[in-house]
Amino acid sequence: MEIRAVVKTEVAAFTALEGYAPGLAVVLVGADAPSAVYLQQILRTCRTVGIEGRLVELAGDVSGGHLRRRILELNEDPLVSGIIVQMPLPPEIPLSVVTDAIDPAKDVDGIHPLNAGRLLLGHPGFVPTTAQAAVELLKRSGIELRGREVVVVGRSNVVGKPAAVLLTREDATVTVCHSRTVDLALHLARADVVLVAAGRPGLVNGSMLKPGATVVDIGINVVNRGLAGEALVGDVDFESARLVAGAITPVPGGVGPVTNALLMTHVLQAARAGAELARSISVSTAGVVPQ
Numbered sequence: 001m002e003i004r005a006v007v008k009t010e011v012a013a014f015t016a017l018e019g020y021a022p023g024l025a026v027v028l029v030g031a032d033a034p035s036a037v038y039l040q041q042i043l044r045t046c047r048t049v050g051i052e053g054r055l056v057e058l059a060g061d062v063s064g065g066h067l068r069r070r071i072l073e074l075n076e077d078p079l080v081s082g083i084i085v086q087m088p089l090p091p092e093i094p095l096s097v098v099t100d101a102i103d104p105a106k107d108v109d110g111i112h113p114l115n116a117g118r119l120l121l122g123h124p125g126f127v128p129t130t131a132q133a134a135v136e137l138l139k140r141s142g143i144e145l146r147g148r149e150v151v152v153v154g155r156s157n158v159v160g161k162p163a164a165v166l167l168t169r170e171d172a173t174v175t176v177c178h179s180r181t182v183d184l185a186l187h188l189a190r191a192d193v194v195l196v197a198a199g200r201p202g203l204v205n206g207s208m209l210k211p212g213a214t215v216v217d218i219g220i221n222v223v224n225r226g227l228a229g230e231a232l233v234g235d236v237d238f239e240s241a242r243l244v245a246g247a248i249t250p251v252p253g254g255v256g257p258v259t260n261a262l263l264m265t266h267v268l269q270a271a272r273a274g275a276e277l278a279r280s281i282s283v284s285t286a287g288v289v290p291q
């Protein structure tokens with residue numbers, strides 16, 4: 001894949017110049033099936049491109065205070081360029097524990113309020129990678145977004161909302177649907193482009209789509225197929241949807257690999273900014289004459 005090849009070359013150049021590789025700390029609280037699959041893919045992508053992936057595993061019953069301290073330690077670690085904390089967190093730990101603790105400069109998945117605000121205002125900052133990947137995939141596939149009717153299913157802070165902001169920036173006319181939307185099919189029927197991020201297998205099927213619509217399935221769900229064991233599926237019923245859609249992304253495949261590749265670019269970007277900052281601090285310290 002193109003993004004991954006570029007980032008691999010640039011990571012090699014960074015490592016040769018700085019004498020250390022960019023580092024990504026992946027914090028996992030408790031074992032959650034979809035998260036575990038996702039994490040392994042991230043760590044594999046890190047190895048492929050030369051980024052130092054570090055898995056930080058915390059017990060499922062860890063306290064919010066301990067999680068916060070662990071994130072603060074990672075903020076201070078010069079070999080950690082970026083930090084991601086795998087969601088969902090155990091229900092007892094509010095998301096604010098993570099969003100308040102993580103250094104915005106290491107927040108490579110764009111969950112800190114500062115980065116969320118920058119996205120909304122159109123300022124440079126880290127954008128949530130999954131939302132960015134979905135929109136990037138559309139752009140790179142040559143799907144016209146300007147003036148088109150786009151429906152985003154899901155309004156989470158990490159996927160649905162940022163995707164809607166990015167699509168608006170591309171001049172699409174965006175409708176955001178969620179669990180309280182009265183008639184999802186009504187909205188989908190007029191959509192030229194559909195992005196689904198609800199975490200509900202089979203929520204969208206072919207009968208709900210406008211013929212020729214482009215469908216980006218962001219969902220990742222583990223379903224039990226009885227004797228066939230567990231399988232990874234999206235939120236869209238692929239078999240019925242592909243008969244109606246003009247283009248559709250599969251699960252697995254599709255958005256996931258692009259998300260991982262973009263995450264690597266964010267880590268490299270954070271590493272470069274970190275190295276630059278360290279250089280500017282050492283220059284200014286060198287200028288201080290002890291009394």
Ligand code: NDP
Nearest residue numbers: 130154155156159178179180197198199218219220256259
């Ligand atoms: P959340 O659970 O945080 O949000 C789900 C959203 O879907 C909510 O806004 C919810 O509405 C909406 N929703 C739920 N049920 C329905 C319904 N029946 N009809 C319409 N809307 C509904 O999930 P995330 O946003 O974190 O993730 C969404 C999916 O994307 C998951 O399957 C996740 O595994 C996957 N994912 C994939 C990634 C990738 O790299 N491909 C990375 C991250 C996530 P409401 O707000 O009203 O509750």
